[in-house]
Amino acid sequence: LSAPSSGSTEIDVDDGKDLDIFDINEEAGLDLVEGDLMISEAEGWNTIIGDQYRWPNTVPYYLEDSLEINAKGVILQAFEQYRLKTCIDFKPWSGETNYISVFKGSGCYSSVGNRQVGKQALSIGTNCDRLGTVEHEFLHALGFWHEQSRADRDDYVKIVWDNITPGKEHNFNMYDDTLSSSLGVSYDYGSVMHYSKTAFRDGSDSTIVTKIPEFSDVIGQRMEFSENDLLKLNRLYNCTRSSTFLDSCSFEQPDICGMIQGEEANSAWQRVRSVPAGPNTDYTNMGKCEGSGYFMHFSTATGNHGDKAYLESRILYPRRGSQCLQFYLYHSGGATDLLSVWVREYDQQNPKGILRLIKKISDGPKDSWELYHVTLDVSKKFRLVFEGVKGTGGSTGGLSLDDINMSETQCPHHTWRIRNFSNLLATTAPGTKIYSPPFLSPDGYSFQVGLYVNGKSSSPDSMAIYVHLTSGPRDDELKWPCPWRQATMALMDQNPHIQKRMNNQRMVTTDPGKTTSDGTEYYWDDPRKVGSWVTDSDGNSYYRGPGYGTSSFLTHSRLKSRDFIKGDDIIFLLTLEDVSSLLETQPVPSSLSPGDTMATSMATVAVYVCVGAVLFLVLAVGVAYYGRKRFRRGDREDSLTELEVTAECK
Numbered sequence: 001l002s003a004p005s006s007g008s009t010e011i012d013v014d015d016g017k018d019l020d021i022f023d024i025n026e027e028a029g030l031d032l033v034e035g036d037l038m039i040s041e042a043e044g045w046n047t048i049i050g051d052q053y054r055w056p057n058t059v060p061y062y063l064e065d066s067l068e069i070n071a072k073g074v075i076l077q078a079f080e081q082y083r084l085k086t087c088i089d090f091k092p093w094s095g096e097t098n099y100i101s102v103f104k105g106s107g108c109y110s111s112v113g114n115r116q117v118g119k120q121a122l123s124i125g126t127n128c129d130r131l132g133t134v135e136h137e138f139l140h141a142l143g144f145w146h147e148q149s150r151a152d153r154d155d156y157v158k159i160v161w162d163n164i165t166p167g168k169e170h171n172f173n174m175y176d177d178t179l180s181s182s183l184g185v186s187y188d189y190g191s192v193m194h195y196s197k198t199a200f201r202d203g204s205d206s207t208i209v210t211k212i213p214e215f216s217d218v219i220g221q222r223m224e225f226s227e228n229d230l231l232k233l234n235r236l237y238n239c240t241r242s243s244t245f246l247d248s249c250s251f252e253q254p255d256i257c258g259m260i261q262g263e264e265a266n267s268a269w270q271r272v273r274s275v276p277a278g279p280n281t282d283y284t285n286m287g288k289c290e291g292s293g294y295f296m297h298f299s300t301a302t303g304n305h306g307d308k309a310y311l312e313s314r315i316l317y318p319r320r321g322s323q324c325l326q327f328y329l330y331h332s333g334g335a336t337d338l339l340s341v342w343v344r345e346y347d348q349q350n351p352k353g354i355l356r357l358i359k360k361i362s363d364g365p366k367d368s369w370e371l372y373h374v375t376l377d378v379s380k381k382f383r384l385v386f387e388g389v390k391g392t393g394g395s396t397g398g399l400s401l402d403d404i405n406m407s408e409t410q411c412p413h414h415t416w417r418i419r420n421f422s423n424l425l426a427t428t429a430p431g432t433k434i435y436s437p438p439f440l441s442p443d444g445y446s447f448q449v450g451l452y453v454n455g456k457s458s459s460p461d462s463m464a465i466y467v468h469l470t471s472g473p474r475d476d477e478l479k480w481p482c483p484w485r486q487a488t489m490a491l492m493d494q495n496p497h498i499q500k501r502m503n504n505q506r507m508v509t510t511d512p513g514k515t516t517s518d519g520t521e522y523y524w525d526d527p528r529k530v531g532s533w534v535t536d537s538d539g540n541s542y543y544r545g546p547g548y549g550t551s552s553f554l555t556h557s558r559l560k561s562r563d564f565i566k567g568d569d570i571i572f573l574l575t576l577e578d579v580s581s582l583l584e585t586q587p588v589p590s591s592l593s594p595g596d597t598m599a600t601s602m603a604t605v606a607v608y609v610c611v612g613a614v615l616f617l618v619l620a621v622g623v624a625y626y627g628r629k630r631f632r633r634g635d636r637e638d639s640l641t642e643l644e645v646t647a648e649c650k
């Protein structure tokens with residue numbers, strides 16, 4: 001244990017275990033309701049649940065200084081998923097009466113719903129810094145119980161009481177349908193709110209057996225919101241639109257999502273199912289669905305040099321001023337055929353719009369569907385324009401487009417596509433690591449990821465993944481040890497619609513103060529100093545620093561679910577970005593800290609708390625009275641008032 005580091009050193013942030021929320025909390029010695037719910041009797045289990053337990057659609061938050069830097073980054077990423085897939089948004093607390101204070105407690109836990117207590121705590125402790133875990137805790141805060149506590153759960157799962165650790169039985173509470181609403185959504189084995197089969201077990205036998213055996217390994221996923229999680233959340237909060245999603249099109253419907261052919265063109269894009277020179281199938285369905293499987297094709301097999309076709313989106317209304325466009329392109333045309341991405345921007349001076357070039361794509365791989373990301377910076381209403389131009393050389397095919405998605409999110413910096421993946425799975429021994437090519441972060445750090453497709457020898461059922469810094473062209477200008485760079489390693493769910501994707505991702509952050517096990521070196525120091533000289537399969541040589549990641553990235557059974565493997569390929573989305581700004585304390589609302597001294601601001605806070613408490617009491621009495629009256633009359637305004645409920649306190 002006292003050796004200096006090398007390129008083969010690894011630190012497993014999960015310590016070789018696949019830790020779920022309940023394992024983490026148990027190790028921390030917590031005994032909360034249902035494992036991660038913080039509900040005190042004082043808060044009143046049995047109050048009428050209704051609108052008052054809902055948050056406004058934009059939830060104020062405060063990230064406490066106690067949080068790990070990596071956790072802060074993960075929380076902000078989770079907020080981005082809420083923004084992309086629901087109408088829930090989050091904003092830094094600016095003095096609102098009620099807000100969520102996220103801190104590092106001993107474990108991962110939350111209250112259920114808006115408890116109207118002013119500062120409402122939500123803990124993201126050690127090992128809770130995973131996207132699915134953070135989404136899970138915030139779903140509690142937004143008003144959701146665990147999926148297996150639904151009133152109809154006994155129709156879908158069997159709780160094996162004999163296998164539960166004695167004294168932990170209360171974690172399998174169930175709420176009857178006068179107390180808890182499932183919002184008209186059927187039981188969801190794939191919910192991010194469902195326990196796994198191992199939750200609170202005593203020994204090695206399952207505590208939850210799914211009535212349909214196929215779902216035995218589905219329950220307990222912590223990748224992302226399931227479609228039903230989103231449906232319920234969107235119903236509870238009357239969502240009609242998300243704040244960052246703009247458009248998605250797989251060209252399966254003849255209306256092609258409202259896209260049009262540009263008027264300036266002398267050629268056109270065709271909606272087709274195959275092209276003789278390729279592709280043979282679309283990307284959405286890979287030709288597997290009868291009567292479907294369309295894509296858009298611009299043929300360059302005929303016509304003249306310079307012929308153009310424009311495929312234009314419907315008019316889109318950006319809010320953020322920065323977008324990520326993602327699409328698949330199949331190039332089977334001539335060597336100089338060109339695809340350009342433009343935007344047509346509209347304003348008062350240009351009511352018919354004015355074109356602005358974003359990117360030309362001419363040198364990508366040919367004869368396969370390739371994934372592209374393009375960053376846009378549009379802040380006016382606009383159309384997205386795909387321009388195909390026929391080049392000078394001969395061609396038998398052309399350019400094809402499929403599975404377009406546009407959102408106001410950040411594009412991943414790099415993609416790593418592994419082809420013929422089933423062969424790799426079949427022939428790679430556990431404990432064997434393959435490496436991505438080295439990539440460069442925007443600020444010049446070179447890095448790569450190492451992947452055990454069949455796991456480490458100690459955990460062969462699960463893919464393991466580690467990020468390594470590598471020596472690169474700008475090492476002499478960079479700061480060492482590498483300070484606060486967060487690596488995102490996401491395995492892409494290749495569902496054609498970005499809002500339905502359940503990517504599996506892990507994030508880790510470089511702490512410049514971290515030392516190697518023998519204390520003689522900094523873990524994230526210059527790879528030329530702490531790494532090993534390696535030559536990769538492409539014949540390139542460089543220094544590889546030690547790795548940091550997890551041996552429980554994704555189980556093989558989950559890997560084979562969803563669209564992680566599509567066309568026999570998997571795609572990793574990789575980013576290494578500077579998160580050092582997260583070291584700074586989140587500002588406290590200025591109205592709450594008018595003075596410079598601690599005493600003044602403390603006193604002010606105290607006053608606010610008192611005023612808040614009085615207001616809350618008045619409000620609570622009023623709401624309770626109104627709620628009771630309304631229930632007596634039986635004129636529920638909407639079914640949502642049923643949700644959130646309470647249960648007997650055990």
Ligand SMILES: [Zn+2]
Nearest residue numbers: 036136140146
């Ligand atoms: Zn929970």
